[in-house]
Amino acid sequence: MDEELIDSGDLPIARKSVLPGTGFFLPDALEDDLEDEQTAAALEGAEVAVIADPDADGLACVALLREAYDDVTRVPEPDDASESTDDDAGAGSTSATDAADAIDDVEEPAVLAGDADDPLDAPEPTPHEVALVPASPHDVEDALARVAEYGDDGIDLYVCDLAPDRYEYVEEELAAAVDTASRVAWYDHHQWDDAVAEAVREAGVDLVVGDSDEECSADVVSRSLEYEFGPMYEELAAVTRDHDLWLREDPRSDDLADYAYWTDPAEYVEVVREYGVDLPAWVQEFVSERRIEKRALIDRAVGRAEFREIGGYTVGATYGRCSQNEVAEAMREEGADASVIVKPAGSASIRGTDAFDRCHEVAGKVNGGGHPKAAGCKPDIYDDMLDYANHWTTRGSVAKQVILDAFRDVVSDEREAGASDDE
CATH class of the missing domain: 3.10.310.30 (Diaminopimelate Epimerase; Chain A, domain 1)
Incomplete structure (x- = not known):
């Protein structure tokens, strides 16, 4: 097939509005191979794995965990950041499985990889002691299986901002991950079925589910970890909550949500760790340009x-x-x-x-x-x-x-x- 037929990057708005992105048309087998490679690279030598929805809330959880584990901050240079995102209209997740925003996303979420214009153009993972494994609510079991396969024995595992609809969807993969990890914690704020929550806890997981009307997942992580976060991270959780719960009282929360949606997840985490919720000028310029098409x-x-x-x-x-x-x-x-x-x-x-x-x-x-x-x-x-x-x-x-x-x-x-x- 002519690649130009599925390349939506340069489509007129009228057509781009009604067609899915390039990632939608890629075979699942190809996507699985890419995700295997990326997860293996991210987990090599990592002490901690974080499976998270790659929206602003899930990525804030990763930032909090990297701070708690004293992981080194690696902020991209503005030129490098623009190169990694110029042709990436919403590839916030490397998965081509369609996350019903969340299917989120439920929030702004979790980017639909089916909306991604260049899903094959994901940057190589930068080594971190706290490794990010992006996942959607519809493929969290795949992420669990990859941590079990590629993570070192004794790794700490956290699952953030994700909720399985049924326990049987994740049962086998979660059991394998629990066998690999020294501890497994699951922090979320979505609506959980009582039976699912009980089964996850019985599997050996420290599950904490916050009130979805009051907290975002970053709030849950912040209060659950035995770590004293500074004002910058407290503000990050508060502003993330402002958008995630659709309060819209702080205009900066829209900036965070849009930036998380449009950039690479790893870049977002390191930028908010360095700058907090007041994004630097080069990020604000990038977001402003993308909002023209968004509008x-x-x-x-x-x-x-x-x-x-x-x-x-x-x-x-x-x-x-x-x-x-x-x-x-x-x-x-x-x-x-x-x-x-x-x-x-x-x-x-x-x-x-x-x-x-x-x-x-x-x-x-x-x-x-x-x-x-x-x-x-x-x-x-x-x-x-x-x-x-x-x-x-x-x-x-x-x-x-x-x-x-x-x-x-x-x-x-x-x-x-x-x-x-x-x-």
């Missing part, structure tokens, strides 16, 4: 928004390669109680408001999960490339319908529960 993609997605009335709630739905939080905010301003943003790679972000705070339940019905007001999913509706072709040409019509049906189910369940309570 154009947001406008495209907002322009496609449609609104449905579901059980008394107004639900906005749109499609596009975009920053989901800003698009959801625009739909909220137009009256949406909840919003669905379907991405070209097949995943979707679900955002709520004070009026609707059951996004994680909606996502749970379509192969996902997350927070009450921020969740992600990837509906199991893609059997072959023809399904994806239909997805792109219809602007995600099937995915939107499946997720809106999930909204109807959740609202129906809510009404039935209310009727039972009345009785």
Whole structure:
């Protein structure tokens, strides 16, 4: 295949908005080989491994752990940093598995590697005693398996800002990692099923789950480690929380989120360790330039928004390669109680408001999960490339319908529960 057909770096905004990035089209086997090589290189000689969602929250956890373990700071020179990111429109993760932002991301997350323009152009890992292993909620088991295979016996292992939907998804890989590591700690703030949390703890893991309405994962790490962090790291956790919980009271939190989204994860960690939340001028210039395209993609997605009335709630739905939080905010301003943003790679972000705070339940019905007001999913509706072709040409019509049906189910369940309570 002509590489230019899948290279989305130079596409016009109109086309870039509706198509996934280059990483989407790479075979899983190739991606697995690349991730094996990168993880092996990162873990060589490392005393600590950190499996983390490569969004601002997950990477703040890595920064805190490197500080606690007194790992050396290696800040990239501005010229080196620009070379590693100039052609990388959102390759914050080296994985080509589509993280439903989180599928995050749930937050801004976790970059969708399917949105990455140059997934093969990842820089070589810089040696650290505290090694970063980026992972999405949908491939955390692969990261655990790689730590078990490539990590030294007796390594300390931390898992941050990630939550498995079911214990059986990670059971074997977690057991192997526990056998390899001297200790395993898991710090998170997402919604955990009680049975999953209990099983993880019984496997020998020190699991700490914070209140997703009050804390981000960096907060959980900060209070859980036996280390006295200085004011710079306390501020890093606070500003990260401002964006991760969508408080938006500190404008610097958007800078952190965007920078984490657009740059290499390793670069982000070292820059915030050196400068804290007040990013240097060369980073601010880089972020400002990227926001021009970001704004154009947001406008495209907002322009496609449609609104449905579901059980008394107004639900906005749109499609596009975009920053989901800003698009959801625009739909909220137009009256949406909840919003669905379907991405070209097949995943979707679900955002709520004070009026609707059951996004994680909606996502749970379509192969996902997350927070009450921020969740992600990837509906199991893609059997072959023809399904994806239909997805792109219809602007995600099937995915939107499946997720809106999930909204109807959740609202129906809510009404039935209310009727039972009345009785």
